[in-house]
Amino acid sequence: MARSSTRPTSRDVAHAAGVSQAAVSLVLGDKWRGRVSEPTAERVRQAARDLGYRPNLAARNLRLGRTRTVLLVVPALTTEFFAGVYTGAARVAAEHGFGVVLYPSPEGIGPARDPFASAQAALDGVIASSMAADALTDIRGDQLPLVMLDSDPAGSLGAATVNLDIADGVRQVTEHLLGLGHRRVLHLAADVPSWTFDIRARELAARMAAVPGTEVRTARAPISIDGARTATEAALTAPGPRPTAIVCDDDKLAAGAYKALRRLGLRIPDDISVTGLDDLALATAIDPELTTVRLDAELFGEHGMRALLAVLEGHSPDNGDIPVQLVVRGSTAPPPTP
Amino acid sequence: MARSSTRPTSRDVAHAAGVSQAAVSLVLGDKWRGRVSEPTAERVRQAARDLGYRPNLAARNLRLGRTRTVLLVVPALTTEFFAGVYTGAARVAAEHGFGVVLYPSPEGIGPARDPFASAQAALDGVIASSMAADALTDIRGDQLPLVMLDSDPAGSLGAATVNLDIADGVRQVTEHLLGLGHRRVLHLAADVPSWTFDIRARELAARMAAVPGTEVRTARAPISIDGARTATEAALTAPGPRPTAIVCDDDKLAAGAYKALRRLGLRIPDDISVTGLDDLALATAIDPELTTVRLDAELFGEHGMRALLAVLEGHSPDNGDIPVQLVVRGSTAPPPTP
DNA sequence: GCCTCCAAGTGTTACGTATAACTTCCCTCC
DNA sequence: GGAGGGAAGTTATACGTAACACTTGGAGGC
Known part of the structure; x- marks a missing residue:
């Protein structure tokens, strides 16, 4: 059959179809209307199929400059x-x-x-x-x-x-918790320098500060279940009145908080509420299912x-943040009555 | 805003350094020992740095054919x-x-x-x-x-x-459960046609069949928490004696099984044991932590x-399956005494 | 003084593709 | 019957790189 070992090029196809390499390029590039007759085009396509031709992308990229x-x-x-x-x-x-x-x-x-x-x-x-x-x-x-x-x-x-629109997500979480009656909140924050986490802290602080008699404490943890568990245990065994809700920077941190609370013998949501952010598969795998903010990835x-x-294409993209949505599940409830 | 309309090429670097394009290629390709003097090489490197030169990968790929x-x-x-x-x-x-x-x-x-x-x-x-x-x-x-x-x-x-070595992983799971005294097992199988799942079913069946008085039932589910929950509920509410352990094709299915068991009011591992396969983050997020097989991804x-x-390089790769390891956690225990 | 050899380069080519510019042939229209 | 035009191609070229083959100017050997 044909020359083996090396991949067929458009020139090989051209030779097999009895046309020039340029014609092959035109036909396979779908730019042949009025330039190549239909029978010839079909002959080229058939030859390409027979040889198992695939265009060399490196060459195409070089030629097109993109x-x-x-x-x-x-x-x-x-x-x-x-x-x-x-x-x-x-x-x-x-x-x-x-x-x-x-x-x-x-x-x-x-x-x-x-x-x-x-x-x-x-x-x-x-x-x-x-x-x-x-x-x-x-x-x-x-x-x-x-x-x-x-x-x-x-x-x-x-x-x-x-x-x-993370800020709006955090706003929804905060309003939800405030509406349930929570006033003392622990912020379980990701220990990763990133604007997307900064904005969570900023928005939570701002919203809570707008309501008198509220308090936000912060614990930092790496984004891992174990890290979050450790940080939460430390924060909750510290002196002072215990928070009635934990706002977590993401769902994975929330899963770690769950484990800490279980160890400490605290029930969710009866003793303490927990919220996440992401709505991963994890959020519905744990018990109770997690109240969280759904991000449409x-x-x-x-x-x-x-x-x-x-x-x-040279335009400037239209900005506008992407909306997010609070999903209320079983991990949030009114705070326990003292 | 110096919109440098085109990216610098090796020729631009050559011109800036006062040498030929070939010399640039030699220097930057690190193939210049004995072909270009050290001062000249340094001039080329400096020019490349100044211009922010990056080789065009499409051209290189085309030239090298790989x-x-x-x-x-x-x-x-x-x-x-x-x-x-x-x-x-x-x-x-x-x-x-x-x-x-x-x-x-x-x-x-x-x-x-x-x-x-x-x-x-x-x-x-x-x-x-x-x-x-x-x-x-x-x-x-x-x-x-x-x-x-x-x-x-x-x-x-x-x-x-x-x-x-999935077969060995399933063997370890099976030996573990048999050793605990389990005899009636539900296999929660992934509803995906793939050799890697076929082998789980085959190995489980073979190992169980080697012990008299054992029974394996099979339920199929898509790989999702909800799908697994539904399938498990259906299988456990079917007539006949209830299995004392559920062997799941992967951890995600196990998470679904957890949810089904909770709905049915069955405790893990007291009423029924569960095993997974993968050892994802999920496995330690759920309660109790999942006995599963660790795959070293x-x-x-x-x-x-x-x-x-x-x-x-033309050699034939050395085969040999990659070993896997059972990780025993809190989701398995001896079956309840009737 | 001539040959050889080596260092330090340069000139040139090919990789496979897309396309602009050109050619050829044939048909139509005045 | 010549001009014009379209259909159906072909020829030639450039994209940016790597590497082979070649040149040049000395240094060293005999």
């Missing part, structure tokens, strides 16, 4: 949420003929390796989570179009930002991709 | 486990100057879109989970080197396979990558 490929930089840890982000981004990308390549910034210690060295695909642009901020310096070095997810609009050096990814496409 | 990039095809659903697989594979890849690109096969209905169209990077090889098997036909069409993860060695059409990824590198 790759229709975009990099999504995400933290390696919180995988469930960012799987949703990827799904949404990839869907929108596919609609526009783009591909998405993931760069999970390694969760080990130390700064992320250069994402461009690691994700060796040639790229048109980058979407980056602010939680993978250690990779950011590398990225800014390049002049690649960049969209930041959940990043401080003021501190993003001119990059476009797409944000979930896929919608987040879709908006991120759309923003990047806008930047690539 | 990309040092590998595709990892994973199912979009079970993200935590495959995050670990990615981490391990990426670590080994980096040691050999390779990059890894993820293709999470879309979890929607219908066959996966062509991964090569979607992950538009040019590729040297592919590692694919058998759980993303719907993408497999596309892959086999190409002649790309392929390594399958957790796939039937006999049915993989000659592709190399790397497998966890990172080690799995490392072995997969090593196997692919071997194939790329």
Whole structure:
């Protein structure tokens, strides 16, 4: 049969179909109406099929000077949420003929390796989570179009930002707890420097401060179940009146709080209420099911991709935070009557 | 806002350093010892730094005819486990100057879109989970080197396979339960056609059949907490003697079983024991903590990558299943005395 | 003084593709 | 019967890089 070992090129297809390489490019690129006759086009397509021809992407990318490929930089840890982000981004990308390549910034210690060295695909642009901020310096070095997810609009050096309306989520949580009668709250905060966590603390403090006689204490923990358990135990065994509710920066922290409370013999929600943020699968796996804020990860990814496409086309993306929704489940109730 | 309209090329660097493009290529490619003097080399490096030069990967890939990039095809659903697989594979890849690109096969209905169209990077090889098997036909069409993860060695059409020793994990679970005195077991099976699940059923049945007076019933559920809850409730309210233990195909199914048992008013492990498989974060978030089989996802990824590198170099990879380890926690105990 | 050898480069080419510019042939219209 | 025009292609080129083959200017050997 044909020459083996090496992949067939468009020239091989051309030879097999008895036409020039240019004709093959026209036909397979779907730009042949009025330039190549239908029978000839069919002959080319048949030859391509017979040879199992696949265009060489490196060559195409070089020729076109663009790759229709975009990099999504995400933290390696919180995988469930960012799987949703990827799904949404990839869907929108596919609609526009783009591909998405993931760069999970390694969760080990130390700064992320250069994402461009690691994700060796040639790229048109980058979407980056602010939680993978250690990779950011590398990225800014390049002049690649960049969209930041959940990043401080003021501190993003001119990059476009797409944000979930976390502040509103925290507002909903706070109103919910205040409405139930809670006044002493423990804030179980993620021990990760990131704007998206800063904003939680700020909003919670502001909302609570607006009501007289309230108090917010803060405990910091790494984002892991064990870390959260330890921090919660320490906070609750400290002197002073016990909080009647724990507001957690995310669902994983809430799962850790559950374990601490169980150890301390406190019942949820009778003795103490707990809230999360994310609405992961975890939230309905634990008992009682967690009152939390649902973040629509896929919608987040879709908006991120759309923003990047806008930047690539020279428009400025339309901002506007993505709404989030409180989901009330069994982990919150009025505080115990003393 | 110096919109440098085009990215600098190696020719620009050459011009800035007063040398030829070839010299730039030699210096930056680290192949210059004895070919370029040290002062000149330093001038080139400085010019590259000044201009912010980054080699065009499309051009390099085209020239070299290889990309040092590998595709990892994973199912979009079970993200935590495959995050670990990615981490391990990426670590080994980096040691050999390779990059890894993820293709999470879309979890929607219908066959996966062509991964090569979607992950538009040019590729040297592919590692694919058998759980993303719907993408497999596309892959086999190409002649790309392929390594399958957790796939039937006999049915993989000659592709190399790397497998966890799931059979041994199930054996350990079964011995554990038999040792505690359990004789009637419910197998909560994943309703997903995949060799890795088939093997669980086969091994469980074989081990139980070796002991007289035992019985295995099977319930099938999609891999979701709600699906597992429904299936478990149905199985436990069916007529006949109630099983004293539930063996789940993975941890997520076990979480669903927990919810069903709580609804039915059955205590774990006093009334009924439960086991999982994976050892996700979920396993220690639920109460009581889950007895399960720890799969070392990172080690799995490392072995997969090593196997692919071997194939790329023309060797045949050394097979041998990856060991797994039973982790006994609070969800298993002797059956209740009647 | 001539040959050889080596260091330190330069000139050139090919990788596979997409497309602008050109050619050829044939048909139509005045 | 010549001008014009469209259909159906082909030829030629550039994208940015890596590497082979070649040049040049001395230093050293005999």
